Amino acid sequence: MTLKVHELLNNARLNKGTAFTLEEREELGLSGLLPPHVSTMKEQVERALSSIRRKESDIDRYIFLSALQKRNERLYYRLLIDHTKELMPLVYTPTVGQACLEFASIFRETSGFYLSYADKGLIQKRLANWPEQDVRLIVVTDGERILGLGDLGANGMGIPIGKLALYCACAGVKPEQCLPIMLDLGTNNESIRNDPLYLGVPEPRKRGSEYDDFLEEFVRAVEKQFPNALLQFEDFATGNAVNLLEKYRDQLLCFNDDIQGTASVVLAGLMATTRISKIPLQEQRFLFLGAGSAATGIGHLLTTALEREGITTDEARARLFFIDRKGLVTQCRDDLPGHVAPFAANMPPMDLKQAIDTIKPNALIGASGTAGVFTEEIIHTVASCHRNPTIFALSNPTSKAECTAEDAYKFSDGRAIFASGSPFDVVHINGEIKVPGQGNNAYIFPGLGLGAIHGKITRITDDQLITAAQELAGSVSDKQIQHGCLYPPLDEIRNVSVKIAAAVARDAERTGLTSEPVPENFEELLTAELYDPLY
Template sequence: MSTQQPTLAGYELLRYPHLNKGTAFTDAERRTYHLEGLLPPGYRTLELQIARVHSELAHLDGDLQKYLYLSDLQSRNETMFYATLMSDPSRFMPIVYTPTVGEACQKFDHIYRGARGMYLPISARGRIKALLQNWPEKDVRFIVVTDGERILGLGDLGIGGMGIPIGKLSLYTACAGVPPQYCMPVTLDVGTNNHELLEDPLYLGLRHERVRGDEYRAFVGEFIDAVQALFPKCCVQWEDFANFNAVPLLAHYKDKLCTYNDDIQGTAAVALAGIFGALRISGGKLTDQRFLFLGGGSAATGIAELISEAMTLEGLTIDEARARHALFDVHGLMVRSRSDLADFQKPFAVDHAPLDKFVDAVKALKPTGIIGVSTVPKLFNQQVIEAMSELNERPIIFPYSNPTSRSECTAEEAYTWSNGNAIFASGSPFPPVTLHDGRTFVPGQGNNVYIFPAMGMAVYATEATRVTEEMFIVAAKAVAEQVSEESLETGLIYPPQAKILDASLHVAARVAEHIFDKNLARVPRPKDIEAYIRERAYKPAYTA
């Protein structure tokens, strides 16, 4: 909710989304701001406006059309946009973010409507600070930045990846109350290796292959230096960078500024939250679990490392904890004898003979859970699920790849092939599943939306100087502790998305408490941290 009073008038005010109320301008406001005659005479409350949005969306065909409608609404009337999202978050999150945002990114250049976010091309090296100064808000607290190289499971989409920072920051606000005026989506355009895009006359990015090496690192460094100079309280979230850039960028900057990588740390935290929830069903101990990952990139190693660190808090050494995880990629099981492993993968390489079939790795390593972050669909096949079920009374099956078309298995497959014994969560949404015996299961979505908006709210409210690994463990526990016994009975191991705002504010309060405990805050510690968080949360309402 903006407290800013309109200084614009007439058509300029109606075209300024932060202050535009559309038909909710009162008669007095229409006279004051020279809006008479520019709007239909009927006055409508925000509630009626939202009802009209719901009605219009119901008549649109396909989620991409709904995505475009909501994008246009965000450009016209920010308050109505967020009020709509927050009126039914479980309905609208799949439209403004995954899975629909994937299609929107693929078709970005063909459906482009208008400016949103900052596009920083490498051709502007030496002038990045000047470009950032064109942003209308001078106090930026959050930047979600991508270079578009590894968008979801869809690959290199160039500047089409801008849909991801825009969508993520919308969820910062809709799911955790981060005021939208403090958020900036950014795309670093260093070219693209997607030759279909380079040959497309409608492609809007730089038309050359990706810049690599020292020139790339210097460009990113200039961007970070400019952000710190212009926005000293800003937290930078790295998003959808290729593994060989994502891991070193996070390692280089994590102790120098307030920053994190959601693909690595957010994904890890939501997976850890799912594991905590799963253990409430199975009754097992975290330190007794063994996990086999399908996929060996930064998401897999990030999850494995965070679980390992959580295990150390329960008594294991870090080496003992890491030894309870294994990775399986396109070349098979990651064993120590392989010569193609990156440094970030080596802590999870196992002393074992090579295996090139995932089901054989399951049978050999006997994991209690399998976690899919491969972006390759259907690899959790019937053989795999049945093997997990033979090894475990309640096997943990987490196909986390996005979008839905990339999921390693469906909820129906996991429940059917395990005879209803799987503890299931996926990266994309699946409907409830009823088995032949009448049992109904509600699959959970291990969506990072349970983590990154809450992390953002905690950082915003405390003005934190750093984001640490332990903050993600705190967040994971805070998510899991909110799952009710009734939800667990249906197999649901995450809080219902319909109550995502309350869930996120609870997580944010827990993380904020940790930030204050570790002296990472720039503001004084309040007496009631949860009340302080809720008071600072954005509420979509028109100001008088």
């Protein structure tokens, strides 16, 4: 076999499989190496879908799709783009959680880029090994807080890979411009460290100055090696996530999706709820179960959004309440982290049920990672306070959700406005069809990234995240709202991403955060530039 033939059949970006024409086969020396039938891409898509649907488990479907991505990249993305609703739960949450848990045992072929502490002092040299030079999007994790599953070490690589697949499928970013990175700085999960199949460094996690110095070198190496890239921090533990964002957000083009992307998509959902409840956000009270980086990230962005509505910072924060493992976050506690302290309530300690009885929140927002904590009693209680209570069960994967859609509707007599982090099926109750909204960050980060790289944005700000939320909330039709759905259908996500990208770029330009003027026909230009995999 010639080198050219070998490259064609083993290069995922070039390979067309049975879609090579007879003329191409003759010219390229492929005749006889493929079955005689020349397939169309449509036929290949149908064959792949048939194979996926025949498999018995989602993890087997995930493995099939991963193998397809490594074999025929264009076919893989054609599948995702044309069948987003069916395949997104396989490529990302909830299945990616299981894929990360089983990463070592299902590993077939390497993807992405790995850096360990042994690379300290050599990080930029290592990054130069990446074969693509025009990198525009980097998703990086250290694997310490993977979804609601905790510290999975190097097994967390499935998250950056999945996120970047969504950038391509949901926002038309070119695959060659994407780079998933795992920073393997150890793991404190002993079961993983003791797994003989584990592919990471089986040592305890680096902490303190060792960790900080490594991340500093990494960030500076990215700046030098990939100066046009947006750096997305993903699934870092709360303390590190907050510290990294605070340190670098004003130094380079970066953001943390767990903090900022989650905040924006939840804010969009809350904005959409007002079309059902008819109660303006600035008149509502919000109770969060969870006080980690995701929950407080929502709180900080919601505070800014409420300020835009005409109330002061103090008045906005007075409408937000947080519960952690010790109960209601109050001013009488002296152990509050900096990102939590601004939300401490001037109230006595109380548990979740007592807090609902006292505060009477319009919205109960779960970001706790604790499955089933929104019990029948809790849902009954919040539903007794308001005609249409908002209940968001945001923890991922599905097994970690605070409640199911069915329970939220059933225990509120069908009155709840519900959204979740992972998908739930349609619920029939009281003769009505309720369509649970999925507050998936994929509604925000692909469009945000698309706008950043094409709009030449230099910094990501809260104003841009609020603009993205407004654009997303406005994309929900009246018919969808009538069924209680707070987000548009997933098959509309590419169009939504383009609108978010354009809105974010114009917002950045207004505040002097673009290196070049944004063209008047920017949305039209974006649409023409979208990655559209065809042969």
